[in-house]
Amino acid sequence: MFTNFKRVFNFALADFYRNKGISIATIFVLIITIALVTGLFYVYGAGNFIILQVQNKIDITAYFKADTSEQEILDVKDQLLKSLQNVTSVKYVSKEQALVNFTQRHKDNSVFSQALEQVGDNPFLPSLNITTNGLSMQYEQVAKILQSDNFSNLIEKVDFSEKKDTIDKVFSIMSNITKFGLGLALILVIVALLVVFNTIKLAIENSKEEISTMRIVGASSWFVRAPFIIQGALFGSISFVICLVATILLSYFLSSGFALVTGGFNLWDYLIGNLWLIILIQAGFGIGFGIVTSFIVVQKYLKI
Amino acid sequence: MNIIKFENVTKIYELDNVILQDISFEIQEGEFVSIVGKSGAGKTTLIRLILGLEKPTSGNIFFNEINIGQMQSSHLSQMRRRIGGIYQDYKLLSAKTVYENVAYIMEIEGKANEEIVRDVPKVLEAIGLSQKINNFPHELSGGEQQRLAVARALVNYPDVIIADEPTGNLDPYNTFEVIALLEKINKTGKTVILSTHDREIINKLGKRVITIEDGKIIRDEVKGRFII
Numbered sequence: 001m002f003t004n005f006k007r008v009f010n011f012a013l014a015d016f017y018r019n020k021g022i023s024i025a026t027i028f029v030l031i032i033t034i035a036l037v038t039g040l041f042y043v044y045g046a047g048n049f050i051i052l053q054v055q056n057k058i059d060i061t062a063y064f065k066a067d068t069s070e071q072e073i074l075d076v077k078d079q080l081l082k083s084l085q086n087v088t089s090v091k092y093v094s095k096e097q098a099l100v101n102f103t104q105r106h107k108d109n110s111v112f113s114q115a116l117e118q119v120g121d122n123p124f125l126p127s128l129n130i131t132t133n134g135l136s137m138q139y140e141q142v143a144k145i146l147q148s149d150n151f152s153n154l155i156e157k158v159d160f161s162e163k164k165d166t167i168d169k170v171f172s173i174m175s176n177i178t179k180f181g182l183g184l185a186l187i188l189v190i191v192a193l194l195v196v197f198n199t200i201k202l203a204i205e206n207s208k209e210e211i212s213t214m215r216i217v218g219a220s221s222w223f224v225r226a227p228f229i230i231q232g233a234l235f236g237s238i239s240f241v242i243c244l245v246a247t248i249l250l251s252y253f254l255s256s257g258f259a260l261v262t263g264g265f266n267l268w269d270y271l272i273g274n275l276w277l278i279i280l281i282q283a284g285f286g287i288g289f290g291i292v293t294s295f296i297v298v299q300k301y302l303k304i
Numbered sequence: 305m306n307i308i309k310f311e312n313v314t315k316i317y318e319l320d321n322v323i324l325q326d327i328s329f330e331i332q333e334g335e336f337v338s339i340v341g342k343s344g345a346g347k348t349t350l351i352r353l354i355l356g357l358e359k360p361t362s363g364n365i366f367f368n369e370i371n372i373g374q375m376q377s378s379h380l381s382q383m384r385r386r387i388g389g390i391y392q393d394y395k396l397l398s399a400k401t402v403y404e405n406v407a408y409i410m411e412i413e414g415k416a417n418e419e420i421v422r423d424v425p426k427v428l429e430a431i432g433l434s435q436k437i438n439n440f441p442h443e444l445s446g447g448e449q450q451r452l453a454v455a456r457a458l459v460n461y462p463d464v465i466i467a468d469e470p471t472g473n474l475d476p477y478n479t480f481e482v483i484a485l486l487e488k489i490n491k492t493g494k495t496v497i498l499s500t501h502d503r504e505i506i507n508k509l510g511k512r513v514i515t516i517e518d519g520k521i522i523r524d525e526v527k528g529r530f531i532i
């Protein structure tokens with residue numbers, strides 16, 4: 001058995017070497033396929049990251065009546081944090097802090113500062129700034145708590161009703177982009193897989209006569225099939241290793257540049273965090289597809 | 305004991321193209337039988353039926369008294385290993401060298417490496433291909449390719465040698481060399497089946513001749529001559 005395995009392995013190596021052109025072509029299309037799938041995985045990660053960024057920027061501000069005490073406001077904050085596990089943060093902004101923030105933001109604009117001087121008094125209201133996870137459901141929940149009887153008499157106004165439309169719009173755009181992108185990606189991957197299938201088919205078709213001769217001289221179907229499947233595995237393994245090394249190098253060297261463009265998406269951290277999944281995806285598409293395709297194609301010519 | 309037996313075998317390709325009709329004969333172990341017929345008479349079809357490469361439309365074919373039609377794929381492979389085939393188009397493995405072509409036959413039998421390394425060069429020496437060990441079939445002349453096919457057919461000491469017009473593409477010199485080789489093999493007790501439409505070969509052999517015409521056996525003579 002071991003001798004047999006060594007033999008078919010040697011056949012595979014010899015064929016691989018003797019048909020260098022076809023071997024390289026097959027590895028090339030496999031690399032393209034794996035690269036495409038890996039790229040998709042990264043786009044998916046970056047997309048999620050960007051969505052998260054947007055979601056973190058979606059917040060609700062509850063303005064309290066001018067005479068509400070700090071303690072009362074902090075009670076509301078506790079209440080919110082207690083009843084909503086997924087609230088990212090609830091930040092208290094006092095009257096004074098609001099004024100400072102405003103003057104900071106508009107210090108170059110004399111119209112605003114003049115207006116403020118005319119008012120004389122601090123016109124700002126203390127507020128709670130609530131950052132949600134961006135999902136409508138949590139959004140409604142926050143609104144419900146703020147509008148409940150215990151709190152509604154403390155609150156002057158809640159700044160969320162206008163924003164809700166924007167949020168829903170952002171989400172619908174995001175989900176459309178995701179759907180469209182996924183559809184396009186799926187088509188690309190299918191096309192790539194078809195190219196791989198046809199390249200391997202072409203390679204094995206060259207050996208059609210040989211396969212039939214091998215059967216005529218009495219080789220078992222296993223003995224005929226194994227070298228082709230090992231070759232498929234070999235094509236896949238080589239493509240896989242090349243892609244993995246390229247992924248590691250690109251993630252490392254492009255990390256800082258990419259972080260700038262996406263507002264902080266770190267390629268290297270993403271790679272390390274998903275290393276096993278990436279290895280699984282690349283090995284699956286490379287080695288798995290190499291083997292499966294070879295198996296299917298040889299099967300067709302083995303029928304004698 | 306008969307090694308090959310045809311029992312009312314009919315082979316019809318699609319479109320009612322009747323190639324063989326109600327063929328029955330037996331070949332005993334150790335016989336030298338020639339199958340004779342014009343080109344297109346069905347000689348190759350008959351041989352493909354023996355190897356299990358085609359299925360008879362009706363009737364049964366037995367190898368060592370086992371019905372080929374009822375053999376599993378693995379059993380069929382085993383049977384083919386007991387048959388050394390020599391074909392008009394050689395059927396060599398074009399991507400393998402001369403050495404590898406012969407070694408392959410021993411490898412599928414599961415022979416030990418030492419045995420292969422010892423026997424293959426000996427066989428190649430015997431048929432005069434020692435100088436071409438690392439050449440590929442397309443780098444050989446027709447005669448050399450056919451000698452390689454003969455070496456391949458013999459290397460595993462098969463029970464039966466089947467030669468389908470082995471001399472069809474050879475010059476007279478190579479032709480008689482191949483036929484002499486087949487006679488020599490037959491003398492060692494092996495069964496030989498030779499298909500040919502070469503009158504000179506048949507008349508010189510003086511062995512059993514089965515003549516096929518219009519899909520039927522029209523003659524089966526122990527010391528046959530070429531008469532069509």
Ligand SMILES: Nc1ncnc2c1ncn2[C@@H]1O[C@H](COP(=O)(O)OP(=O)(O)O)[C@@H](O)[C@H]1O
Nearest residue numbers: 317318323341342343344345346347348349350
């Ligand atoms: N696979 C096939 N399908 C249809 N017809 C075939 C096939 N193989 C052979 N034939 C036909 O069967 C006849 C006999 O062919 P063959 O056995 O090769 O004859 P021979 O070897 O005696 O020259 C020929 O007319 C040939 O055209």
Ligand SMILES: [Mg+2]
Nearest residue numbers: 347348468469
């Ligand atoms: Mg023929």
